[in-house]
Amino acid sequence: MTLAVQFRHRFPGLSLDVDFSAPSPGVTALFGPSGCGKSTIVTVVAGLLQPDEGRTEVDGKVLADSRTGVWLAPERRRIGLVFQNARLFPHMSVDANLRYGARRVPADWPGGSPIAFDDVVDLLGIAPLLSRRTSGLSGGERQRIAIGRALLCRPHLLAMDEPLASLDGPRKAEILPFLARLKTALRLPILYVTHSLDELGILADTAVLIERGHVVAADTVPALTARADVLLAGRVDAGSVLETSIAEHDSKRGLTRLVCGGASIFVPLTDGAIGMPLRVRLPAREVFLALSDPGRTSVHNVLPGTVRVIRREDKSASALVEVDMGSVSILSRVTEDAVQRLGLAPGSPVVAMIKSMAIDTLGPQTEKSAAM
Amino acid sequence: MTDFLTPDEWGIVWLTLGIAGRSVALALPAAVAFAFLLVRVRFPGRSLVNAFAHLPMVLPPVVVGWLLLLIFGLRGPVGAWLHDWFGIRLVFTTAGAALACAVMSFPLMLRTIRLSLEAVDPGLEQAARTLGAGPVDRFFSVTLPLAAPGVLVGAIVGFASSLGDFGAVITFAGNIPGRTQTLPLAIYTALQTPGGDATAARLSLVSVVLAVTGLLGSEWLGRRLLTLIGR
Numbered sequence: 001m002t003l004a005v006q007f008r009h010r011f012p013g014l015s016l017d018v019d020f021s022a023p024s025p026g027v028t029a030l031f032g033p034s035g036c037g038k039s040t041i042v043t044v045v046a047g048l049l050q051p052d053e054g055r056t057e058v059d060g061k062v063l064a065d066s067r068t069g070v071w072l073a074p075e076r077r078r079i080g081l082v083f084q085n086a087r088l089f090p091h092m093s094v095d096a097n098l099r100y101g102a103r104r105v106p107a108d109w110p111g112g113s114p115i116a117f118d119d120v121v122d123l124l125g126i127a128p129l130l131s132r133r134t135s136g137l138s139g140g141e142r143q144r145i146a147i148g149r150a151l152l153c154r155p156h157l158l159a160m161d162e163p164l165a166s167l168d169g170p171r172k173a174e175i176l177p178f179l180a181r182l183k184t185a186l187r188l189p190i191l192y193v194t195h196s197l198d199e200l201g202i203l204a205d206t207a208v209l210i211e212r213g214h215v216v217a218a219d220t221v222p223a224l225t226a227r228a229d230v231l232l233a234g235r236v237d238a239g240s241v242l243e244t245s246i247a248e249h250d251s252k253r254g255l256t257r258l259v260c261g262g263a264s265i266f267v268p269l270t271d272g273a274i275g276m277p278l279r280v281r282l283p284a285r286e287v288f289l290a291l292s293d294p295g296r297t298s299v300h301n302v303l304p305g306t307v308r309v310i311r312r313e314d315k316s317a318s319a320l321v322e323v324d325m326g327s328v329s330i331l332s333r334v335t336e337d338a339v340q341r342l343g344l345a346p347g348s349p350v351v352a353m354i355k356s357m358a359i360d361t362l363g364p365q366t367e368k369s370a371a372m
Numbered sequence: 373m374t375d376f377l378t379p380d381e382w383g384i385v386w387l388t389l390g391i392a393g394r395s396v397a398l399a400l401p402a403a404v405a406f407a408f409l410l411v412r413v414r415f416p417g418r419s420l421v422n423a424f425a426h427l428p429m430v431l432p433p434v435v436v437g438w439l440l441l442l443i444f445g446l447r448g449p450v451g452a453w454l455h456d457w458f459g460i461r462l463v464f465t466t467a468g469a470a471l472a473c474a475v476m477s478f479p480l481m482l483r484t485i486r487l488s489l490e491a492v493d494p495g496l497e498q499a500a501r502t503l504g505a506g507p508v509d510r511f512f513s514v515t516l517p518l519a520a521p522g523v524l525v526g527a528i529v530g531f532a533s534s535l536g537d538f539g540a541v542i543t544f545a546g547n548i549p550g551r552t553q554t555l556p557l558a559i560y561t562a563l564q565t566p567g568g569d570a571t572a573a574r575l576s577l578v579s580v581v582l583a584v585t586g587l588l589g590s591e592w593l594g595r596r597l598l599t600l601i602g603r
Contacts, residue, residue, distance in 0.1 A: 073506075150502075
């Protein structure tokens with residue numbers, strides 16, 4: 001564990017009581033609805049807000065501890081912070097912005113990954129922008145430069161506060177691949193604040209769910225997304241994320257077979273070497289349930305399991321069913337009527353089915369997250 | 373061109389410019405420091421300090437001059453100390469005239485600089501902080517450059533107003549030709565002298581030219597700097 005955060009703080013409308021740790025390297029998402037306090041957590045970690053009491057530790061180094069009176073100023077913490085709205089210095093060129101933090105690394109600073117200027121520029125694809133001023137840049141370009149600037153101060157932790165929230169769809173799609181590359185290229189813990197399930201599914205290894213200033217659950221992304229009893233499941237776009245690896249490509253049938261904890265999952269033909277880890281998401285409302293194998297259907301994925309939890313949602317007369325398939329679980333959203341007709345209860349054996357076309361592939365993962 | 377004014381009159385113009393320059397040099401750092409204090413630092417009695425700093429703007433200049441006499445006069449608390457320890461005398465000297473101008477133009481400079489500091493996004497200072505910049509570093513690398521247009525315009529406004537101060541200078545520094553007799557004082561003296569109308573007119577014209585140059589210069593510089601810092 002390289003990042004350990006515990007603090008209590010009281011605002012007029014919200015009191016926070018937070019305790020979590022984040023593994024390194026890897027991306028830990030702070031996930032929750034807006035106003036739940038997840039951005040506050042980042043400002044506390046970075047030292048921009050001093051909480052009423054608490055403790056922050058990175059890489060075994062105590063940055064703040066209210067009991068012993070330790071409080072390191074933000075400028076002495078070397079935490080690369082990427083703000084929601086980039087906050088580039090308007091009176092400097094892109095190049096000067098990027099080097100601002102790098103110039104201020106103390107000579108005796110041992111930690112952080114010493115990442116070369118050219119590598120960062122390359123990784124983020126910002127070479128053509130270096131001599132430009134910041135005023136004419138697009139939102140996506142600004143955010144990439146902000147990320148580069150934070151990386152170049154040789155941080156021992158990178159914290160991103162909804163870096164994509166202020167961007168529209170196409171701009172988000174432009175940055176996501178860079179973030180995914182960052183994740184594999186850096187040996188750093190990354191704290192990533194988001195309320196987007198897409199970003200969570202694509203980028204995060206572990207997630208800390210925050211609700212009204214409190215941690216409600218913390219686990220790996222596959223484990224959390226498959227749980228019917230946490231807030232993730234309450235969303236219309238809920239879906240379980242599975243860590244799979246590519247088992248075979250069948251170009252004749254146009255299918256790729258993935259394996260995940262002994263089960264085979266078919267998706268439309270993708271590229272990627274055999275054995276390569278691949279994350280997929282099974283949207284809960286695309287997963288159907290049956291009591292027995294229905295025989296000949298168009299559905300490629302027929303997965304036997306047992307019902308673990310049923311969560312009823314009064315408002316929509318629907319229910320979320322968590323199906324345990326041995327080493328992994330998946331979620332299915334069905335109507336309350338279907339639960340009644342099939343007589344589902346915890347422990348009932350069921351068959352979960354999902355069309356191969358309905359499965360979202362979320363891009364390659366690091367070896368590390370696949371091993372988790 | 374040089375024939376337009378007599379050598380004595382040129383002397384008055386140069387003296388006035390010199391006094392205004394020293395006045396800005398004296399008041400500008402203080403105005404920047406005060407503006408920063410008022411905008412960025414929360415402390416008890418802030419509005420009181422603010423009101424006190426603006427006092428020279430609302431008080432009759434003669435009163436300001438008299439207060440300066442009380443404080444910096446040879447028997448005043450600061451004046452006596454300066455005289456005893458450093459042998460510095462401010463009353464009826466060029467330096468004294470510069471001090472009087474500085475005090476009078478201070479509130480004008482403070483207002484301009486304060487407005488431009490308020491327009492600097494504190495989020496940028498926070499960003500600089502997380503990137504490892506300490507307070508002084510932050511001020512000089514982020515805050516001051518972003519407030520530079522306001523600081524420069526403030527300096528020009530302060531310079532222009534120093535060229536024109538009358539009441540405080542004549543009360544504190546007197547009307548000594550070649551030492552404290554600035555343009556407005558010389559114009560006033562000329563008007564009091566029989567046949568001095570022509571001198572007064574020429575010096576007034578110089579005043580107008582200086583004022584217009586200052587105003588145009590501040591406009592141009594301000595706009596230039598705004599594009600430079602990318603706003």
